[in-house]
Amino acid sequence: xxxxxxxxxxxxxDQIFVSLLKAADAxxxxxxxxxKANGLTSAQYNVxxxxxxxxxxxxxxxxxxxxxxxxxxxxxxxxxxxEKRELITRERQTEDRRVVKARITDEGLKxxxxxxxxxxxxxxxxxxxxxxxxLKSLMDLLSEVAAHKPE
Amino acid sequence: xxxxxxxxxxxxxDQIFVSLLKAADAxxxxxxxxxKANGLTSAQYNVxxxxxxxxxxxxxxxxxxxxxxxxxxxxxxxxxxxEKRELITRERQTEDRRVVKARITDEGLKxxxxxxxxxxxxxxxxxxxxxxxxLKSLMDLLSEVAAHKPE
DNA sequence: TGACAATAGTTGTTTACACGACTATTATGT
DNA sequence: ACATAATAGTCGTGTAAACAACTATTGTCA
Numbered sequence: 001x002x003x004x005x006x007x008x009x010x011x012x013x014d015q016i017f018v019s020l021l022k023a024a025d026a027x028x029x030x031x032x033x034x035x036k037a038n039g040l041t042s043a044q045y046n047v048x049x050x051x052x053x054x055x056x057x058x059x060x061x062x063x064x065x066x067x068x069x070x071x072x073x074x075x076x077x078x079x080x081x082x083e084k085r086e087l088i089t090r091e092r093q094t095e096d097r098r099v100v101k102a103r104i105t106d107e108g109l110k111x112x113x114x115x116x117x118x119x120x121x122x123x124x125x126x127x128x129x130x131x132x133x134x135l136k137s138l139m140d141l142l143s144e145v146a147a148h149k150p151e
Numbered sequence: 152x153x154x155x156x157x158x159x160x161x162x163x164x165d166q167i168f169v170s171l172l173k174a175a176d177a178x179x180x181x182x183x184x185x186x187k188a189n190g191l192t193s194a195q196y197n198v199x200x201x202x203x204x205x206x207x208x209x210x211x212x213x214x215x216x217x218x219x220x221x222x223x224x225x226x227x228x229x230x231x232x233x234e235k236r237e238l239i240t241r242e243r244q245t246e247d248r249r250v251v252k253a254r255i256t257d258e259g260l261k262x263x264x265x266x267x268x269x270x271x272x273x274x275x276x277x278x279x280x281x282x283x284x285x286l287k288s289l290m291d292l293l294s295e296v297a298a299h300k301p302e
Numbered sequence: 303t304g305a306c307a308a309t310a311g312t313t314g315t316t317t318a319c320a321c322g323a324c325t326a327t328t329a330t331g332t
Numbered sequence: 333a334c335a336t337a338a339t340a341g342t343c344g345t346g347t348a349a350a351c352a353a354c355t356a357t358t359g360t361c362a
Contacts (some may be wrong), residue, residue: 041318063320066311072319073319073320073321074319074320074321077318077319078318081318095330097326097327097328098326098327098328099327
């Protein structure tokens, strides 16, 4: 009887799955703390960064969803809350009246800008114990993981 | 003026952060689908695996929390729902009457066992496009990431 | 040994998530 | 041109998440 792995030892794929999720959760939790301290949820912060990246033209709701880290199944009310706080504006298009485009407000931009440096510093500190070569390697492997498409 | 990175290009740490979270989300979503099809949430599934690993002695609630992939801030009601469905039992200890130990039931074990093989196959398929050497490398780097402790 | 701190869980309450059904508008195919 | 499908977003509803305040029990040390 030949075994590739010790009986009882989890297969490498399982270990990676768990480690990846735990690492993501640990890193995200730290950032969340900071984001929450600024009165945002991570989903809201994510949307604002996407809208800033999109520029003054704004983006349709579903495109925002596609670009988010973890897709929100209820974009409408996520944007509702952000609009109420004047972080974004929404406007139904005239060319295609099905589409509603969202844009970030000046107030939203200001809040984002305030958070930029601390977030960058936090990310740097999270990986400060790793060499640059190891980080490049990790980035490379994560891209390879992402190449897997479900279905 | 010397720049380490192109202006406008996100620092490597930021890219890794986003890639790690996106990868984790994509992988977890696939598994979640299967877990939900079996009537569980991923938190419930996670708790059940932890309790199976703990054996017949069970575990105190807070220890379960520590071992979870993403710590649930409301263990009591998570376990409430699982107890109601007879996936686990709970019993207050007599030595230390503050402690409530949870154990997995036979029904819970049966459900877990039914899911074992499909989950393992799913994980294998998620990483099937990567060589074993690359996977080892990834596991190694993820352990290194986890070495960072906040605060 | 008695006050105070620490630990383990529970509960109240507000808010957000998640699933699906629904409306409106535009594209398609015969 | 018209029925049908596809797309974009909204809304109703039950459930769960999140945060804090609370009870009960045990540990600490002055």
